[in-house]
Every structure is written in C-alpha cells, then in structure tokens.
Amino acid sequence: MKQLIRLTVNDRALEVAVDPNATLVDLLRYHLGLTGTKKGCDLGDCGACTVLMDGKAVNSCLVLAVQANGRTVQTIEGLESAEGLHPLQQAFIEKGAIQCGFCSSGMILSAKELLDRMPHAQEPDIRRAISGNLCRCTGYQKIIEAIKDVAR
Amino acid sequence: MSDHRVINSRLPRLDAPVKATGRAVFIDDMSFPNMLHAAMLQSPLPHARILKIDTSRAERLPGVKAVITSKDAGLVRYGVSPARYDETVFCHDRVRYVGDEIAAVAAVDKETAEEAVGLIKVDFEELPAVLTIEEAMAEGAPQLHAEYPRNLSAEVHQEFGNVAEALKTCDLTKTTTFKNKRQDGAFLEPPGCIAVFDLDGRLTLHSSTQSPHYVQRTLAMVLGLPVGKVRVVKPYVGGGFGIKAAVNTGELTACLLARKTGKPVKFIYSREQVFMLCRARHQFVHRMTTGVKKDGTLLALQHECYLDGGAYSSFGIATVYYAGSLLGGPYKLPNMKYDGWRVYTNKPTCGAQRGHGGVAARAAWEQQLDTIAEELGIDPIELRLKNMMQAGDVTCNDLNMSSLGMKECIEAVRNASGWASKKGKLPRGKGIGMACGFFVSGAGYPIYRSDTYHCTATVKLAEDGGAVQVYSASAEIGQGSDTAFGMIAAEALGVPLDCVRVISGDTDFGVDLGAYSSRQTLMTGHAVKEAAEEVKRQVLEALADELKVPAADMDIKEGRIVFKNGLVDYSGIRSRYIKEHRGWSDSPQEDALTFREASRIAYLAKGTIVGTGKYKPPALGGTFKGAAVGTSPAYGCSAQVAEVEVDLETGKIVIEKMTDAHDCGRAINRTSVEGQMEGSLAMGMGEALFEEVKFDDRGRVINCDLAEYKLVTALDMPPVETIIVESDEPNGPFGAKEVGEGAIMPTIPAILNAVYDATGLRIHELPLTSERVHAALKARGIKQ
Numbered sequence: 014m015k016q017l018i019r020l021t022v023n024d025r026a027l028e029v030a031v032d033p034n035a036t037l038v039d040l041l042r043y044h045l046g047l048t049g050t051k052k053g054c055d056l057g058d059c060g061a062c063t064v065l066m067d068g069k070a071v072n073s074c075l076v077l078a079v080q081a082n083g084r085t086v087q088t089i090e091g092l093e094s095a096e097g098l099h100p101l102q103q104a105f106i107e108k109g110a111i112q113c114g115f116c117s118s119g120m121i122l123s124a125k126e127l128l129d130r131m132p133h134a135q136e137p138d139i140r141r142a143i144s145g146n147l148c149r150c151t152g153y154q155k156i157i158e159a160i161k162d163v164a165r
Numbered sequence: 166m167s168d169h170r171v172i173n174s175r176l177p178r179l180d181a182p183v184k185a186t187g188r189a190v191f192i193d194d195m196s197f198p199n200m201l202h203a204a205m206l207q208s209p210l211p212h213a214r215i216l217k218i219d220t221s222r223a224e225r226l227p228g229v230k231a232v233i234t235s236k237d238a239g240l241v242r243y244g245v246s247p248a249r250y251d252e253t254v255f256c257h258d259r260v261r262y263v264g265d266e267i268a269a270v271a272a273v274d275k276e277t278a279e280e281a282v283g284l285i286k287v288d289f290e291e292l293p294a295v296l297t298i299e300e301a302m303a304e305g306a307p308q309l310h311a312e313y314p315r316n317l318s319a320e321v322h323q324e325f326g327n328v329a330e331a332l333k334t335c336d337l338t339k340t341t342t343f344k345n346k347r348q349d350g351a352f353l354e355p356p357g358c359i360a361v362f363d364l365d366g367r368l369t370l371h372s373s374t375q376s377p378h379y380v381q382r383t384l385a386m387v388l389g390l391p392v393g394k395v396r397v398v399k400p401y402v403g404g405g406f407g408i409k410a411a412v413n414t415g416e417l418t419a420c421l422l423a424r425k426t427g428k429p430v431k432f433i434y435s436r437e438q439v440f441m442l443c444r445a446r447h448q449f450v451h452r453m454t455t456g457v458k459k460d461g462t463l464l465a466l467q468h469e470c471y472l473d474g475g476a477y478s479s480f481g482i483a484t485v486y487y488a489g490s491l492l493g494g495p496y497k498l499p500n501m502k503y504d505g506w507r508v509y510t511n512k513p514t515c516g517a518q519r520g521h522g523g524v525a526a527r528a529a530w531e532q533q534l535d536t537i538a539e540e541l542g543i544d545p546i547e548l549r550l551k552n553m554m555q556a557g558d559v560t561c562n563d564l565n566m567s568s569l570g571m572k573e574c575i576e577a578v579r580n581a582s583g584w585a586s587k588k589g590k591l592p593r594g595k596g597i598g599m600a601c602g603f604f605v606s607g608a609g610y611p612i613y614r615s616d617t618y619h620c621t622a623t624v625k626l627a628e629d630g631g632a633v634q635v636y637s638a639s640a641e642i643g644q645g646s647d648t649a650f651g652m653i654a655a656e657a658l659g660v661p662l663d664c665v666r667v668i669s670g671d672t673d674f675g676v677d678l679g680a681y682s683s684r685q686t687l688m689t690g691h692a693v694k695e696a697a698e699e700v701k702r703q704v705l706e707a708l709a710d711e712l713k714v715p716a717a718d719m720d721i722k723e724g725r726i727v728f729k730n731g732l733v734d735y736s737g738i739r740s741r742y743i744k745e746h747r748g749w750s751d752s753p754q755e756d757a758l759t760f761r762e763a764s765r766i767a768y769l770a771k772g773t774i775v776g777t778g779k780y781k782p783p784a785l786g787g788t789f790k791g792a793a794v795g796t797s798p799a800y801g802c803s804a805q806v807a808e809v810e811v812d813l814e815t816g817k818i819v820i821e822k823m824t825d826a827h828d829c830g831r832a833i834n835r836t837s838v839e840g841q842m843e844g845s846l847a848m849g850m851g852e853a854l855f856e857e858v859k860f861d862d863r864g865r866v867i868n869c870d871l872a873e874y875k876l877v878t879a880l881d882m883p884p885v886e887t888i889i890v891e892s893d894e895p896n897g898p899f900g901a902k903e904v905g906e907g908a909i910m911p912t913i914p915a916i917l918n919a920v921y922d923a924t925g926l927r928i929h930e931l932p933l934t935s936e937r938v939h940a941a942l943k944a945r946g947i948k949q
Contacts, residue, residue, distance in 0.1 A: 048194035049187015051403070053353045054436040058871035061353055089187035098185065106181040109836035112844065113643025114184030115191065115353040115403030140879040147871060149352055149404050150643050151840055152847030153879040154887070 018082040022047070023091025031078040038062040038073035040081070041088060049089035049118050053147075060146035063119030064088050070126040072145075089118035092125070100163045101125055108159035112150035120146045124160045134164045170723055171656040172899055175836045178648040179667060180401070180641065189401040192357040192373045197429035200359065201230055203422050204278035205414070205432075206268040206285050207441060208260035211296065211511035211864025212307065213289035215258055215267070222284040223270055228277035231425045232285070234268045238421050241387045245379075245411050245516070247613050249318065249478035251310055254387060254417045260289070261309050261476035262511050263864045264441025266414045271422040271430050294511035296864055298450065298471045301508045309476060309509040316509040318474045319482045321489060321791055325561035326500030331465035335456030339537050343453070343529030345913075345931040346857035347473065348446035348518060349439065351876055354403020356442070357433035358416045360423035368423070369396045372416050375405040375640050376679025379612065381672045383412040384420055399670030402642040406848070407517035408444045409642065410681040411479050415442075440858060440869035443513035447484055448473040449525040455533055461541055461548045465500040466492060470526065472507040472515070479516035481507050483612075483794055487522025490795030492530055493560030495571045495603040495802050496552035501561050511864050517681060519848055520604065520909040528853075528931070531600035531914030536927065544588065545918065546579055549601055549804075556892065563787035567799055568892040568902070570828030571601065574804040577826035577888045582806035591922065594813050595821075598918025599806045602910020606830075606894075606903035607684025609785040609796030618779040619684070621675035622692035624654055624700045626774040630742075630765030633658060633665045633700070638677035639689040640670055644905050645837035646685045650693045652833050653898055657697035659721030660760050683903035686833060687799060688780050690898035695778030703774050704760075707767035711738060726758040738762050782896075798896040801903040803827040805846070805911035807919040808883075816939030818854060818920060820881070826888040827908045831900035839887045841904040846885060849912025851877040855932050 015030040022045060031040055038055075041047040041064065050073060053061035057075040064073045065087040092099040101121050104110070111117050120143055127134050127142035134142070139160045140153075148156065183189040220232040235257035242250040256265050268285050272278035295301040295309070301316040309316055332338055358372035368390060374380050377397040385392040402409065415432040422430040434442060454467040470488045474481045489503030520527075538548040553571045560566070578599060579585070587597045611617060623636040635654045641647040647667040655662045668674065677689055701721055708726065709716040712733055720727040726735070735758040742762045743752045753759045767774050786796035806824040811817070825842050832838045855875035859868050868874045893900040913931070921927055926941045 042194075047187070048190070051191070051354070052193065053355070053403075054871050056436060056870050056872070058436075059353060093186060098182075102185040105185045106177050109175075109178070109181075109840050111178065111181045111184045112645065112840055113353065113404040114180065114189050114401060115643075117184050118187050121185065140882075144878045144880045147351075147353060147876050147878065149350075149406070149848070149876065150844045152843035152845075152877075152885065153882045154843045154885050155836075155840060157879065 016079055018079055020081045020083065021085040023088060033079060035078040036074050037076040037078050037081050040078040041073060047088050047090050051115050051118055053115060060119045060123065061116050063122045063146060065122055065126055068126065068129065070123045089121060092121065101160065104159040104162045108155050108162060110151065110156040110159035116146055116148045120148065120156055128164055132164065136161060169656055171662055172652045172833045173831060173835065176652065176662055176834060178645055178837065179651055180647060191354055191401045191403055192359065192371060193433050195359055195371060195400060197359060197361060200429040200431055201271040201273065201422065201426055202275040202278050203269055203271050203419055203430050203432040204275065204282045205266050205418060206282045208263055208265040208267060210260060210289055210291055211263050212292040212294035213260050214292060215256060215260060216288040216290055218268060219286040220268060223281040226277065226281045226284060228273040229270055229281045230428065231271045231422050232268060232281065233421055233425060237425065243383050243387050244478050245480045245612055246478065246482045249482055252477045254414060254421065262513050264513055265476065269418045269422060271426050294864055296510055296512060296860060298473050298508050301510045309511065313509065318478050318507040318509050319485050321485055321503060321505040323489060323789060323791060324502040328465045328467050328500045328502040331500040332456045332467065335464050336459040337537060337540060338454055338456040339533055340454040341529065341533050341929055343451045343525065343929045345449055345525035345528065345852065347448045347515060348852055348856050349443065349858050349874055350406045350408035350445045350518060351871065351874065352404030352406055352408065355434040355436055355439050356409055356413060356415065358419050359429055359431045360419035361429045362423050362427065367394045368420060369398060370416060370420060371398050371400060373402045373409060374399055375410040375642050375681055377638050377640060377670055377672045378676055378678055380412045380416060384417065387417055388420055397672045399640055402640070405642045405680065406519045407521060407681060410679060411444050411516055413442055436871065437869045440866045441513050443475060444479050444516035446518040446524065447515040449488060451526055451529040453529055453533055455537060457537055459541065461538065461543045461551050463496055463498050463552045466498055468492065468503045470505045473510050474507045475510055475512045475514035477514040479514045481515060484517060484522040486791045486794035488526050490562055491523030492526055493562040493564050493795065494566060494800065495554050495569065495601055497554055497558065498561055512860060519845065520906045521682065523604065524909060524913065527602050527910045528913035528917060531911065532917045532927065535918045535921065546575060546584060546599060550575055562795060563792060564795055564800065567896050568830060568894040569800065569802055570890040570892040571802045573890045574802060574826040574828055575601065577890055578804045578806045578824045581886050581888060582808065582824040584806060594923055595810050596919040596921065596923025597806060597808050598915050598922055599804060600911035600914035600918060601802065601804045602907060603800045603802040604903055604907030604910060605682055605795065605797030606687040606799040606801055606897065607797055608682040609782050610793045611678055618676055618781045620677040620689045620692045620780050622689060622696045622778045623675065624696040624776045626700060626764045626768065628768045628773060630768065631664060631761030633660060635665060635667045635693055636674040637669050637689055637693065638672050638674050639685050640680035642680050644680065644841060645834060646680065646689065648837060649686050649833045650689060653690050653693045654697040656899065657694045658701050660724045664724060683906045686901050686903065687897045690901055691780035692778035694898045696776040699776030699778065700774055703771065703776065704763050704767040707770040708763050710770060711766055721760055724760045725755065726763050738766055799830065799894045799902040801827060801829055801907035803908050803911055805915040807915035809916060809919040809923055811920055811923040811938065813924065813942060816935040816942055818933055818938060820850060820883045820916065822883050824886045826890050827904055828890040828892050829904040830894035830897045830902035831891055832889050833901050835889060838889050838904050842887050842908040843885050845906065845908035846912050847877045847882055849909040850916065853913040853916045853931060853933055857932055
C-alpha cells in the first residue's frame with residue numbers, strides 16, 4: 014500500500030506516492046529521475062548515495078522514502094544556481110578531483126555540508142567530513158585539495 | 166617545459182563537468198521502455214553435483230517473463246584466454262563455488278525477479294571442496310575440472326641463464342616466502358548491463374565494461390551470433406581496475422533473457438555479488454631465493470609461485486606468467502628461474518587487477534632486496550641504483566626498456582623525502598622505506614591470437630568546419646583516456662582542445678582491445694594521433710589547391726593556419742566562408758586564416774574529411790613458451806618512499822607520508838598522471854594494510870561488503886608528494902607511456918621496508934593489520 018509523502022527536492026515541492034519499504038535513493042533515482050545520486054552498495058557503506066536532508070549529509074540508501082516526508086532534500090542536481098556551478102563543483106573540475114565520477118556527487122555533498130557549517134574548514138575537518146565517502150580512483154588527494162581550495 | 170600546445174599541460178578533463186553535476190550517465194542510470202529486470206540464482210554450496218533444477222514455480226510467479234538455465238544458454242565454453250575456455254554461462258552438472266550461476270529470471274521488476282529466483286528448486290549432491298592451495302594440490306584432492314588434472318589451471322616453467330650455477334658464485338643468498346591476500350576490485354560502481362535486441366535480431370549490449378571489444382566477441386561466440394550483429398556500447402563506467410575487463414555472466418545472461426523475451430533486460434550486480442564475481446587480485450604465495458655478489462651486484466633469482474585461482478581461469482593464465490616475468494626488470498638480473506602454478510579452488514574466480522600479477526611478487530622481492538642491502542651494509546637506495554637498468558637495456562626475459570627514467574625516479578624520491586636525514590636516524594616506532602617497480606604500457610599481444618590491430622581510431626571534421634570528432638572503441642573507465650585522446654588529437658591537428666569532441670566505448674567505432682594492461686595512452690594514442698595527422702594532411706592539401714601554396718609550406722597551430730614563407734592572401738576563402746554563413750554572429754575576425762575556414766574549404770573540395778589511424782606493436786619478445794606475457798612497446802617505472810609510524814604496543818600502522826615518482830614518458834595530461842599515481846598508491850596502501858577477502862569453511866565470503874572489506878578512506882590516506890618524471894619514449898605517441906598500473910608497484914614493499922625500519926620486523930604476510938603486527942611484535946618480545 015503506497016503512502017503519500019510531501020517533500021521538497023532541490024527547491025521543488027513534491028507530492029509522491031511511495032511504497033513503505035522504498036528507500037530515498039530509489040525514490041530519487043528511479044521515480045524522480047535524479048540519477049546523479051549514485052548507488053554503490055545499498056548498505057550505507059560507500060557514501061555514493063549521499064544527499065543533504067534538511068542540510069545534513071545522509072546515506073540515502075539508509076533513509077526510507079517515507080522518512081523524507083516533510084523534509085527538504087538536496088541532491089547534486091540541485092547544486093547549480095543561476096550563477097552557474099557551485100564553487101565545489103568548479104573546484105572538483107579544475108583540481109582533477111574527479112576520475113570515474115561515481116563517488117563525486119556524494120563527495121561534493123558531504124563537502125558542502127561541511128563548508129556550509131564551517132566555511133574555512135581545515136584539512137583534518139575535511140578528511141573527517143568525507144571519511145564516509147569511499148573513492149577507489151583518486152586516493153583522495155585531489156579531492157581534499159579541491160575542498161581546501163574552496164574553504165580558503 | 167615543452168613546445169607542445171595542448172599535451173603536457175593540466176587541462177580539466179572533458180568529462181569532469183558532467184560528472185560534477187550528476188549528468189554523466191552510468192549503466193544503472195539508463196532504462197528502456199518495457200525493460201525487464203534480471204536476477205540470478207547462484208550456488209549456495211562451494212562444490213556440488215546438480216541433480217535436478219525445477220523452475221516451474223518460478224515460471225508461474227506473476228510478472229515473470231522468462232526463466233533460463235543451461236538448457237537455454239547452451240554449453241558453449243568461454244573465458245578470457247582461448248587456451249582456457251573453462252566457463253559456461255550456467256552450470257549444468259556441477260557448481261564449483263558459492264556464487265556459481267545456475268539460472269536466471271527476467272521479470273517486470275527486480276523484486277519479482279528476485280522472488281522468482283527464490284522459487285527455483287535445485288537438488289544438489291554436495292561434494293568435498295578444496296578451499297586452499299594446499300588442499301587443492303594435495304594427493305587425492307577433489308577435482309574441479311576433469312580436463313585440468315591436479316586442479317592445475319596453468320603452470321609455467323621458465324629459466325633464463327643458469328640460476329643453479331649462478332647461485333654457486335654468489336657471496337650472499339637469501340630465501341623468503343611471502344603471501345598476500347585475495348583482493349576485491351571494490352570499484353564504486355557495481356557492474357551492470359542492459360541488453361536490447363532490435364527487430365532484425367541485432368543485439369546491442371550497454372555494459373559497464375573495460376573492453377567492449379572482448380565482450381562483443383564473447384557474446385557473438387556464446388550466443389552464436391555473427392559479430393556484425395553484436396554491438397557493445399559502454400556508458401560512463403565507475404572504475405574497473407581490471408575486473409571489468411573480463412566478460413561477466415551478467416552480460417551473457419541479460420542477452421539471453423533479452424533474446425528469449427524480445428524485451429530489453431537489465432542486470433546490475435549487487436555489492437555482495439561483486440565479491441562473488443571477484444575476478445580481482447589472486448592470493449599469491451611466493452618463494453624467492455636471490456643471490457648477489459658482495460658489492461651488491463644481483464646475480465640470480467630463483468622463484469616459485471602458487472596462485473589461488475578460484476573456480477575458473479579468467480585472466481589467470483596471464484596472471485601466473487606476469488607473476489614471474491615482471492621481475493625481469495627494472496634491475497639487471499642475468500639469471501632468473503620461475504616456476505608458477507595457478508591452482509583451482511572452490512572459491513570465486515580471481516583475475517586481473519591493477520599491476521596484474523606483479524604486485525605481490527614485487528612486494529616480496531623488494532623487501533628481500535632490502536634485507537640483502539642491510540646484510541651487505543649497503544643503503545637500500547644505493548643497492549637499487551647499482552643494479553638498475555637504463556634505457557636500451559633488455560631484461561633476461563627479453564623485455565626491452567626502450568626508455569627508463571628509473572634513476573631519475575629514485576633520485577627524485579630520495580631528495581624529496583629527505584631520505585639521507587631520516588634513514589637509520591628515526592626514533593623507534595618510526596620508519597622510512599623505499600621500493601621501485603616497472604610495468605608494461607600495454608600488453609604486446611591480444612588475449613586471443615590474432616593479427617588484429619590493437620586499436621583503430623577515426624577523426625572526422627564537422628562539415629561546417631572547426632569541430633573535430635574523435636571516434637574509437639576505447640574505454641574511458643575513469644582513468645581519463647577520453648581527455649588524453651582529445652588532447653592528442655588536438656595536438657596532432659594543431660587546434661585547441663575545446664574544438665575536439667571525443668566519442669568512445671562503442672564497437673561500432675572500430676576495434677580497441679580496451680582499458681587493461683595500461684595500454685590505451687600508448688596504443689590508442691598512436692591510432693588517434695595517426696588519424697588526426699591524416700586529417701591535417703587532407704586539410705592542408707585542400708588549402709594548397711585553393712591557395713596555390715605547397716602544403717609543406719603551411720602548418721596548423723592553435724587553430725590557425727601558419728604560412729611558413731610569409732603572408733598569403735586568403736581573403737577569397739574568408740569572404741566565401743562569411744558569405745556561406747550570412748547572419749551568423751561568429752564570423753572569423755582573426756588576422757589569420759582559421760582552422761574553421763580551412764576545414765570548411767577542405768569539405769567543399771573533397772567531401773567529409775575523415776582520417777583513420779591504427780596501431781599494433783611490432784613483434785616483441787623472445788621465442789620461449791609464454792614469452793608474450795610481459796612484452797610491451799614500452800615500460801613505465803616508479804619509485805616510492807614510505808614514512809610510517811608503528812604503535813609498538815598495539816601494532817597499529819599509520820602511514821605518515823608517501824613520496825612517489827613515476828616515469829610516464831611524456832605526460833599527456835599532468836593532472837591525470839598525478840591522479841593515476843595517487844590512486845594506484847591508495848590501492849596499494851589498502852592491500853598493504855587492510856584488504857583481504859575472507860572465507861568461512863563453507864567457501865562463503867564473510868566480508869562481502871565495503872564495511873568489513875576495508876578500503877583506504879580519506880582519514881587513512883597520508884599526504885602524497887607526487888613527482889612526474891618524464892622520459893621521451895621512442896615507441897609512444899609524443900613520447901608517452903603508462904602510469905595507471907606501474908604506479909602501484911612500489912607501494913606495498915616501500916611500506917613493508919618502512920615498517921621494518923620502525924620495528925626491526927620483517928613481516929612476510931599481508932595485510933599488515935594491527936593484529937598481525939602486534940603478534941609479530943609479541944613473538945619477538947619487542948617492547949617500547
């Protein structure tokens with residue numbers, strides 16, 4: 014039996030009917046078409062599905078869609094503004110922080126949560142903030158450099 | 166730095182903007198109308214006879230559109246190397262590991278497909294299983310494959326020079342046994358695919374593969390389709406590291422189900438299934454005896470290696486050869502004997518992973534070299550400098566080091582790490598260590614015996630002028646190959662990168678063996694360069710006809726035509742171009758003839774301007790059995806220094822700093838080269854410290870997730886000082902060679918050597934978990 018939920022996704026107010034066992038990541042990806050949120054493990058281990066819920070970074074595979082009822086969700090697709098890309102997106106592009114790109118959405122959102130809270134975060138804070146986002150390609154070095162560049 | 170206009174710079178990757186914004190489409194982001202979802206039934210037992218498969222209940226479940234077993238799939242044997250085609254799509258008489266595929270279902274959604282899989286009933290007769298190398302090789306052991314007695318998937322016996330004689334003349338010999346652990350590829354994106362048959366019976370498989378070409382051939386062979394009716398297209402791929410270079414059962418299954426149902430079928434591996442698919446780094450047991458003269462001159466290596474292969478061969482035959490051949494360099498070694506055995510066990514199949522076959526061997530040997538240096542009282546760096554090869558040297562197993570910046574790499578890490586002020590001078594618990602390595606820039610031969618080009622490329626100019634399209638079947642899997650080829654095309658043609666669009670990963674665009682053995686930059690790079698040069702020639706020829714200026718007197722640079730002998734009146738071309746584009750707001754204003762105008766003139770004169778390129782290496786290597794494995798047109802090399810702190814109470818290791826130098830020939834994109842170096846190092850660090858796929862006594866993976874299978878996180882990763890060393894590789898396009906795999910080679914032994922420096926302990930088994938280090942400390946009675 015589907016349940017009706019109301020949530021705001023990337024500044025759009027939505028009303029959707031969801032299965033009670035549907036996860037937020039599946040709602041975003043398969044029902045709302047927001048495939049920028051990636052699914053790497055579906056177990057809350059890899060962080061690829063990280064989105065911001067009421068400003069907090071969450072693994073969207075561990076959040077039931079019904080738990081997002083009344084919440085505000087921001088995904089990678091919601092980061093660009095009329096002025097263009099978010100500074101983190103720009104820095105990831107310029108600093109070579111992206112290889113396969115599968116972790117990038119979650120990584121950028123985890124970094125955004127940190128910088129929203131701590132605009133001049135230092136390297137230890139940065140490492141901690143993205144420690145739940147696995148990357149198998151980059152060795153994190155250029156990701157950290159990109160985030161540091163924005164935090165400067 | 167160089168007189169190149171595009172390459173050798175730090176341009177942002179072409180695919181970075183789509184990836185930074187979530188627009189890049191990966192396989193699970195795709196769907197087709199009426200698409201079905203597949204699920205697979207996999208064996209719960211490590212070894213059993215299949216007595217009966219009953220799919221009737223699954224077939225009756227509403228929403229199920231097809232259930233297939235070996236009856237539908239047939240028993241065509243396939244694999245990676247034609248010498249060992251030992252797999253079928255589904256098991257028909259026997260299962261050989263927990264995860265072996267038995268049947269598959271296509272249904273309207275994934276949940277229904279998975280429910281149906283649970284309704285398939287299989288009667289097994291359990292057989293005794295072999296889960297270790299020792300069990301598999303024991304007298305009277307249960308056999309996995311009747312065709313391959315003694316559970317030997319492959320064995321290698323090679324000798325170069327005379328090791329026994331040489332060892333007699335050595336002043337010091339050292340024997341050690343070393344063991345790593347089975348790894349998982351742990352790419353962030355689980356593999357997946359969507360198979361689509363059109364009404365004419367043509368198959369298109371969209372797959373997260375590293376090698377569209379090999380997948381195309383295997384699909385054609387197993388499904389009995391003409392190759393011309395099979396197209397494989399690769400969307401963006403979330404990492405592969407070797408594992409996605411082999412065709413997987415999911416790909417074959419989706420195609421079979423699509424053929425049976427007439428509908429598109431999607432299959433995506435779950436993370437647990439990735440561990441069962443495996444195809445990643447083997448467990449190796451190396452026993453090495455190295456002999457040297459008093460002055461440190463290396464004389465001989467006697468080397469035995471056993472590989473725990475899992476249930477099938479996959480890339481494993483190449484692996485067992487590489488495990489020996491990749492010790493031929495980068496040091497002068499006149500005598501080398503290698504005996505390798507790859508053993509079948511009732512576990513998921515191992516295959517190729519970054520640094521294919523050579524990583525554990527390198528770790529074992531470089532640690533042994535440090536032991537030898539210490540006993541001889543020689544600084545480990547001096548020992549290596551003394552023995553290292555130089556450009557032009559050929560190894561005892563016929564690998565030609567056509568360029569080799571080994572000395573430059575060693576000196577770079579020695580200086581940057583402050584080696585002289587640290588080695589032997591650090592307090593207890595702190596240590597510094599170094600190691601070297603080298604790797605192929607592309608396998609010298611294809612996996613199947615063939616005279617095929619290893620890659621082809623097509624460069625086409627947009628008819629309207631100015632835009633360059635580069636087509637190839639190469640595989641961008643995250644390493645940055647599309648950007649490298651865009652830069653190579655731009656450089657060769659004389660235009661800025663933003664004129665170039667790269668379209669790759671589609672078998673319709675030609676042959677490319679794919680992204681493995683660090684081959685694409687050198688090989689596909691050659692093909693792209695040749696195609697771009699051909700296009701440039703055609704444009705200049707058309708211009709020569711038009712302007713009555715010899716083509717040799719013109720060039721293209723930064724998107725403009727350069728007249729070598731002074732100004733030429735091109736106003737006719739310009740006014741023609743502007744007339745054709747009346748109303749357009751971007752008429753050329755430059756005080757030079759633009760590439761845009763020139764390529765338009767070329768089109769008007771000759772039709773669509775297309776250039777093609779191709780590459781295959783010349784005949785390489787010796788004539789002995791297995792001589793092909795290890796050959797390459799060029800070799801990258803590297804050196805690293807690790808600085809560690811070991812907690813002498815708990816055994817916990819913290820890597821404090823890594824200094825890394827790699828000779829990649831001429832760097833095409835410096836940022837991408839550093840990215841490959843840093844990523845390789847992180848993977849090596851994971852293998853050194855944490856990574857181990859563990860099994861229970863029933864052959865089940867017990868840590869089949871990314872929480873219990875531990876990868877390096879941002880908190881583990883130390884600062885890395887990354888130093889690019891450039892040599893001018895004569896066999897590489899613009900002098901380029903590999904970086905993607907060679908860069909992992911020194912990491913593990915550099916850490917092992919640093920741990921020894923910190924603790925006085927030589928540990929010969931990976932990973933260096935706190936538990937293992939603590940036990941070793943305790944055994945030695947070492948206290949703070």
